[in-house]
Amino acid sequence: MRQIVLDTETTGLSAEGGDRIIEIGCVELLARKLTGNNRHFYLNPERDSHEDALKVHGISNEFLRDKPKFAAVADELMEYLAGAEIIIHNAAFDVGFLNKELELLGRPAFPSFVAEVTDTLVMAKEMYPGKRNSLDALCDRLGVDNSSRTLHGALLDAELLADVYINLTRGQDTLLIDVASEEAVGGIVTRVDLSAFTLPVLLASDQESAAHDEVLKQLDKASGGKTVWRSLIQAMA
Incomplete structure (x- = not known):
């Protein structure tokens, strides 16, 4: 299945309150x-961005005046x-926000166009409970270079999130190892299934x-005979 990593920038935080999308990556x-x-895509939102939003994405209202709605x-x-x-x-x-934009055009909701939506924030919270799981925090934790991210930008953030997602899900196919070069020759990747080997x-x-x-023995002495390893061995016996 094709996977598309998507990000938007908006004029503010409330789609229901009239805020609109200004950038899609x-x-x-x-x-x-x-x-x-x-x-x-840069988009003309037909309204100005809130001051706080401008501080986040840095996309001026003047820049968006001649962009498509x-x-x-x-359709594209x-x-x-x-x-x-x-x-x-x-x-x-x-x-x-995408649902609201489609609703204004009298079109079905966003999920009806796609196979599924995966939320990396939900994934990260499950993997790193109690930790900061913003995109910047995940980049730092997973070794993704985000040094060029001085402001939020939809395409840059989507590119960073693609790297983050690959790192978050690394190991899902641990029994499948690429034996081709990083760039597959002729578009074909040869894979070896280790499950076929003894x-x-x-x-x-x-x-x-x-x-x-x-x-x-040392653990027994320190724990008063409550070594977990021995308990597991006895339970399996």
Whole structure:
């Protein structure tokens, strides 16, 4: 399935209160690789951005005056997104704005055009409970270079989120290893399924077993005989 990482910038925080989308950035992934088949739109929102929003995205009202309205790009955008899994950070916000823009055109809600919507903020909260899970925080945690992100921008943020998503989901296909080069030759990636192999079981030597038993004895002494390892062995016996 195609995956599209999507981000928007808006005039403010409330779609229901009349705020509008001013920028949309989309980055396509196929087989977890960037294809370069991206989309980027600046839009005339027919209203000014709130002062606080301007501090976030830095896109001036004057710059947007001659840009197309959402209605002018809606067909192209929806055709591009059709049937794909859409990956968004804090999806409720962006989907809410897209729903409102489509509603103003008398068109169905955004989810009806796509296969599914994946929220990386929900994923991150499950993986890192109690930690900051903003896009910047995830970039820092996962080693994604966000040094060029001085202001929010829909296309840049979508590109960063694509890297974050790949890192968040790394290991989902641990039994499948690419043996081709990073750039697949002729568009074909050769993969080896390790589940078809019988892996050898290496047993501990007598010396290693003795060293392990000595560590358990020390743990028994320190814990008053409540070593978890021994309890598990007894439970499985």
